[in-house]
Amino acid sequence: MIQALNSAMDVMLERDPGVVVLGEDVGYFGGVFRTTDGLQRKYGEHRVLDTPISELGIVAASIGMAVNGLRPVAEIQFADYIYPGYDQIVSELARLRYRSAGEFYAPVTIRTPCGGGIRGGQTHSQSPEAIFAHVCGVKVVMPSNPYDAKGLLIAAIEDDDPVIFLEPKRLYNGPFDGDPGKPAVPWSAHPRGEVPEGHYTVPISKAQIVRAGKDITIIAYGTMVHVAEAAAQSLGLDAEVIDVRTISPLDSETLCESVRRTGRCLIVHEATRFGGFGAEIAATVQEQCFWQLQAPIGRVGGWDTPYPHAFEWEYFPGQKRVAMALEAIMSAG
Amino acid sequence: MANRLRTRLHVPHPPARPGDRTDFSYLKLQPAGAQPRPDVKLPAQATLPLASGLVRVLDDEHRAVGAWDPHVEPEVLQAGLRHMLLTRIFDERMQRTQRQGRISFYMRSYGEEAVSVAQAMALRPGDMLFPSYRNQGLYMVRGRPLVDLMCQLLSNTRDMCKGRQLPVMYHWRQGKIFSISGNLATQFPQAVGWAMAAAIKGEDHVAATWIGEGSSAEGDFHAGMVFAEVYQAPVLLNIVNNQWAISTFQGFAGGERSTFAARGPGYGVAGIRVDGNDFLAVHAVTQWAAERARKGGGPTLIEHVTYRAAAHSTSDDPSRYRPKDEYEHWPLGDPVERLKLHLIALGEWSQERHRKLAGELEEEVAAAWREATKYGTLNEGPRLDPDLMFEDVLKDMPEHLARQREQLRAERG
Numbered sequence: 079m080i081q082a083l084n085s086a087m088d089v090m091l092e093r094d095p096g097v098v099v100l101g102e103d104v105g106y107f108g109g110v111f112r113t114t115d116g117l118q119r120k121y122g123e124h125r126v127l128d129t130p131i132s133e134l135g136i137v138a139a140s141i142g143m144a145v146n147g148l149r150p151v152a153e154i155q156f157a158d159y160i161y162p163g164y165d166q167i168v169s170e171l172a173r174l175r176y177r178s179a180g181e182f183y184a185p186v187t188i189r190t191p192c193g194g195g196i197r198g199g200q201t202h203s204q205s206p207e208a209i210f211a212h213v214c215g216v217k218v219v220m221p222s223n224p225y226d227a228k229g230l231l232i233a234a235i236e237d238d239d240p241v242i243f244l245e246p247k248r249l250y251n252g253p254f255d256g257d258p259g260k261p262a263v264p265w266s267a268h269p270r271g272e273v274p275e276g277h278y279t280v281p282i283s284k285a286q287i288v289r290a291g292k293d294i295t296i297i298a299y300g301t302m303v304h305v306a307e308a309a310a311q312s313l314g315l316d317a318e319v320i321d322v323r324t325i326s327p328l329d330s331e332t333l334c335e336s337v338r339r340t341g342r343c344l345i346v347h348e349a350t351r352f353g354g355f356g357a358e359i360a361a362t363v364q365e366q367c368f369w370q371l372q373a374p375i376g377r378v379g380g381w382d383t384p385y386p387h388a389f390e391w392e393y394f395p396g397q398k399r400v401a402m403a404l405e406a407i408m409s410a411g
Numbered sequence: 412m413a414n415r416l417r418t419r420l421h422v423p424h425p426p427a428r429p430g431d432r433t434d435f436s437y438l439k440l441q442p443a444g445a446q447p448r449p450d451v452k453l454p455a456q457a458t459l460p461l462a463s464g465l466v467r468v469l470d471d472e473h474r475a476v477g478a479w480d481p482h483v484e485p486e487v488l489q490a491g492l493r494h495m496l497l498t499r500i501f502d503e504r505m506q507r508t509q510r511q512g513r514i515s516f517y518m519r520s521y522g523e524e525a526v527s528v529a530q531a532m533a534l535r536p537g538d539m540l541f542p543s544y545r546n547q548g549l550y551m552v553r554g555r556p557l558v559d560l561m562c563q564l565l566s567n568t569r570d571m572c573k574g575r576q577l578p579v580m581y582h583w584r585q586g587k588i589f590s591i592s593g594n595l596a597t598q599f600p601q602a603v604g605w606a607m608a609a610a611i612k613g614e615d616h617v618a619a620t621w622i623g624e625g626s627s628a629e630g631d632f633h634a635g636m637v638f639a640e641v642y643q644a645p646v647l648l649n650i651v652n653n654q655w656a657i658s659t660f661q662g663f664a665g666g667e668r669s670t671f672a673a674r675g676p677g678y679g680v681a682g683i684r685v686d687g688n689d690f691l692a693v694h695a696v697t698q699w700a701a702e703r704a705r706k707g708g709g710p711t712l713i714e715h716v717t718y719r720a721a722a723h724s725t726s727d728d729p730s731r732y733r734p735k736d737e738y739e740h741w742p743l744g745d746p747v748e749r750l751k752l753h754l755i756a757l758g759e760w761s762q763e764r765h766r767k768l769a770g771e772l773e774e775e776v777a778a779a780w781r782e783a784t785k786y787g788t789l790n791e792g793p794r795l796d797p798d799l800m801f802e803d804v805l806k807d808m809p810e811h812l813a814r815q816r817e818q819l820r821a822e823r824g
Contacts, residue, residue: 098611124611130641135600135634142604142618145589146539148611162630169594170601178582178590179573180803214804238806283809327809 101153172215229280423662444477462682522720567787625656643709675712687715
């Protein structure tokens with residue numbers, strides 16, 4: 079997935095002289111996760127800029143650059159570090175088009191690694207998608223595989239609206255089904271690990287059914303797509319698994335169409351449950367599918383605590399937690 | 412035990428509160444002409460004397476003196492006087508309309524007119540301006556029709572913001588004036604980003620931005636300074652030190668032991684402290700900083716020492732927190748009055764011409780108001796279509812907003 083993201087930026091730097099990449103350690107070093115490796119060498123230090131350690135400054139400078147005709151791709155090194163830039167995102171980036179009645183807008187893409195499973199503790203593991211989903215004026219995207227990651231990132235950079243692009247860092251080097259004991263699997267063996275060269279896009283605001291099924295609809299995104307698939311398989315369920323891909327604006331039609339068919343729904347995300355994005359999905363599904371539902375909608379997430387270093391796998395919503403929730407929904411009604 | 416050293420919490424106190432007479436010695440003024448005008452390529456660290464002192468051009472006899480005299484043609488000064496006077500008359504009139512309940516809110520720039528007007532005149536039309544909410548003079552210089560500004564204040568059918576912003580939060584893409592946020596200081600690091608982009612594109616436009624001394628306490632100020640220094644961005648970073656942030660005096664923003672301009676050299680950014688009520692000094696300093704930026708010399712932090720002669724906004728009463736007559740004793744005078752007297756001293760103006768001009772501008776503003784109110788006021792029709800609420804959140808309206816728009820239509824019947 080690292081190479082896919084790198085390729086997306088490479089393609090866009092090549093195609094559009096207005097595209098600039100900026101962030102902490104993204105230039106000479108190529109990023110702490112190597113996502114921007116080689117880009118500065120190829121495009122020069124005016125196009126791929128190392129920045130001071132100031133998320134506020136990175137977001138604000140990106141807004142100014144975008145207003146001056148550039149298309150910045152800003153990296154926030156960890157999603158957990160995004161909060162110093164939060165005011166600039168919420169009060170400025172997201173509102174500029176609205177408050178200026180469309181005269182000014184800032185096509186900024188903010189890439190940031192999210193999620194746990196890498197022994198990151200509570201400052202390198204968060205999944206803040208719900209916080210941004212609640213902000214009108216930004217789009218929020220989270221891919222679950224290399225093919226989508228590249229296509230969605232290109233679409234985000236080409237989008238005239240700001241996009242918060244969350245990259246589940248546990249998926250950087252391979253799919254992950256939630257079992258840390260298993261040997262790591264590379265993306266090369268995965269059907270959506272194959273990434274075409276050159277330019278292509280995956281549309282923003284379109285969810286994808288990654289596995290068709292009849293028994294239940296599992297709605298997930300990011301790392302949890304893989305965990306949910308494995309959990310359903312372990313129970314021998316014919317589950318329909320949907321990868322949300324874009325948190326906001328949400329493709330509620332694809333989700334609800336599926337739930338109307340299956341009559342059951344589980345929502346899985348890694349972020350804390352209370353006030354999590356699953357609540358929004360559950361409310362939407364309930365409003366639109368109530369008369370087709372055969373069981374209460376379930377939600378699985380991280381516990382409502384910070385992400386603890388020593389109890390990472392007890393915290394992480396793994397296959398067991400998902401399977402227990404699936405069983406509860408299947409046995410209801 | 413009495414002399415034991417111990418920690419203490421210092422709580423700043425303004426030089427005066429209601430009923431007191433202000434001692435302005437804290438301003439550490441310098442006479443006009445005292446500061447040398449160095450080459451624009453002066454290293455940032457060497458600007459500390461400029462940042463600690465005070466650049467002034469107009470002396471007590473209303474003559475232009477010293478190395479910073481920009482030698483501006485009288486016609487330019489007359490235009491500057493006109494822009495400042497128009498700004499003031501516009502402000503006064505809009506204040507009255509707020510008191511009459513025709514608009515919900517207003518913020519005057521009374522006493523600070525020279526900052527916006529002289530700076531906009533010293534910059535080029537291609538330079539991008541990132542204002543705060545007290546820079547209406549920029550609009551006067553760049554020629555935005557008054558009717559457009561008034562329609563924004565009225566949130567009427569011709570409101571440039573389509574009813575989405577508080578009064579005064581203008582924007583003007585064509586005139587290269589950025590949208591005013593309403594959140595403080597956010598524009599400061601954004602201007603740096605704009606300037607970085609100009610440099611990346613190889614253009615010689617510069618950016619200029621304004622914040623108050625109060626909001627220079629925000630993290631945005633620090634981020635802006637660091638980015639400006641690191642990339643040597645072609646940007647003019649202005650702190651308008653008008654002494655008061657609503658009720659807190661400039662000591663609460665860190666002005667007690669250092670000037671605001673002196674923060675510049677600390678960051679490696681050139682700093683200049685200027686008499687913000689001296690049109691010529693502001694003009695000269697702006698030219699210096701813009702030339703420095705255009706020649707690759709990087710950013711300049713400019714502190715304008717001025718006084719917020721009006722209330723913060725129509726929502727506060729300054730007589731409750733500062734002496735009522737403080738502005739009458741303000742040692743740097745009034746910017747309009749000082750430029751007027753300078754032009755008279757030059758033989759290029761007269762009290763009679765001034766009165767005539769003021770009358771013309773009053774009529775211009777009144778005529779614009781008559782026209783603007785034809786397009787509606789906040790309380791009287793015609794009104795903007797509430798459907799507009801759902802536009803421009805994103806470029807293309809997402810489905811859920813289209814549904815909510817339908818819902819509102821149903822609500823309204």
